[in-house]
Amino acid sequence: MTAAPAGAPPLLAVESVDVTLGRGWRANQVLSGVDLDVWPGEIVGLVGETGSGKTTLARTVVGLVTPRQGRILLDGLPISALRRRARRAERRGGHVQLVFQDPLRSLDPDLTVAEIVAEGLTIRGEADRGQIRRRVTAALDRVGLDATVLERTPGQISGGQRQRVSIARALAVEPQLLICDEPVSALDASSRNYVLRLLDELRTSLGLAIVIISHDLSSLAGIADRIVVLYRGRIVEDGPVERVFATPRHPYTALLMASGPSIGHDRPFSPQQLRRAEPNSPGPAQLAGPGACVFAARCPFAGEVCATQPALTTIGERWSVACHRSDQWEALAQSATHQEGPAHAR
């Protein structure tokens, strides 16, 4: 594990970013006040459910979405403020690369693997064919693919190999930051572990910063250094992976962990203990109000204090949580269990 040197500036700094998609009555605030720092050589796991804004955050970082407020700095350079030519030059530089979920859809089916991996280099303006060829082979070698795949198309290789090709494509332009949007959710368990191990090895050998968006928390436990939990466009918990997974401080993080399927049944809480017992019942009116905590409507531990959105508060070393009752809900969950008996179905 590579701990960031104290005081060193982060490679990526997302500073209180708000993103609104659509305009007029269609406008929908997707991200609210998101702060995120990523240091070189660090793997950050970004988790949350559909619609929580994970993908929008990734798209904002690479410049496909413009934040309404806040800014994004890469190596100290405010890339979100760049316009026109400067932005185009920055993007072609390839400092930040995206890897998508489904390589069958994100890779051009008519191009060969060699052409796909070389594309970023050609766009950047590299002309020397021999040089491009060498870089392509080197990138494929890094992901454990040999020259036999060079002339195949994405349809002719397996799913795990395809995802490795899209990582090789990203690596060819020597990025500093890799953002992987659900890189393994289309793969079976063995290929998934192969790709995750590969990412882990790349951050050590190349000093890459990697953000992995995933809904599978337990596979992140294998490689991530930090876990960032998004709920409805807000970061609700951000901390070191061992600490967060040992004692989650936000009830939503705990619910995500309890909901993941497991082979051993040794969890502190069952999902039922962390859900609202009667989801139909509207809580106190102020919990549904616009200023209320984003999670209050689903939180079984919400009280009157939750009528206002809690700020992300530091509770430990590089560990912060946005919950008014972060040190009370566990006791509440346990006492509810004593009244109702064990809630777990099995």
Add this chain to the structure above:
Amino acid sequence: MAIDNRNPLPDLAARGRPAGGADEVLRLDDLHVSVHDGAATAVRGVSLVVRAGEIVGLVGESGSGKTLTCRAALGVLPAGCAVERGSVSFAGLDVTSLSRRDWERLHGDHLGAVFQDPASYLNPVLTVGGQLTEVLRVKLGLGRRAAHRRAVDLFEAVGLRQPGRVFHQIPAELSGGMLQRVMIAIAISCGPQLLVADEPTTALDVTIQAEVLELLQRLRDERGLAVLFVSHDLAVITELCDRIVVFYAGEIVESGSAEEITRRPRHPYTQALLRVASVGDFRRRELEVIAGQPPRVGEDITGCRFAARCPVAVPQCWAGPVRSVPVGDEHQVRCVHALRAVVTS
């Protein structure tokens, strides 16, 4: 009631308990399924039984034949695929060579199905309530108002909040988890004995997945529904199922109770699957991989199909076909090492 003599299907519900053993709902016997118009065999000699009130999970890598097996059980094999050998029996009745019309009679009344992508099985411009009442009116002959009432009850039974409101919504207005509940409501609307669920939670968030799995367990407990559940995720399968059937390259390599399979796996492939699965503990661990690739679909291999990737393979593995042997109560393994252990003990 007038007897429809064009109907060659005996009334399954009226037959009572079938002869094939207590509560037996589905039985596959030595099932072989060919693909590419008979050019290759993708499912080789699969035999399994699903009983009432039991959830049986099929697990394996993509291309292992688990989906083809359950499609054969539903009588909806894709074009170019056919049952080559073996039989499918439903509640004691051989349905292997049923005509399309007769299969349609079986669907809904006796068999329900849900798949991975619920949105693609619903009409995007009709309300979900309308699509459920259509089934109820055609299959059960209910009147408009009775069908509406039944539909709202069903939506409530599958845990949809505000069922009366959901009734009037179109698929695009509902989330993936809600759509999957609608599909389950449609699948169980005519009181089937068996529900076939092919990767129904793969596209859902973990929190929603946990809720759908709880729903299936509740339906099993309350209605005695038998469920054949397919997933590539062993963790999901162990969380949900009573019995687990492990597929590798078109064959069943191991089957047994969920407890036996997870605690005492005997086949090297099952053991490997357990090592690579997301075990659900949140400690840092080594991420293991299974070396090598599975054989191509239809590839002819003498002996064990896993031998080339197996860490404990011996020459005997390639010598000839490996039989499946019982190694415990309802626990079967297709491995020469298991065979040897049985012989010596």
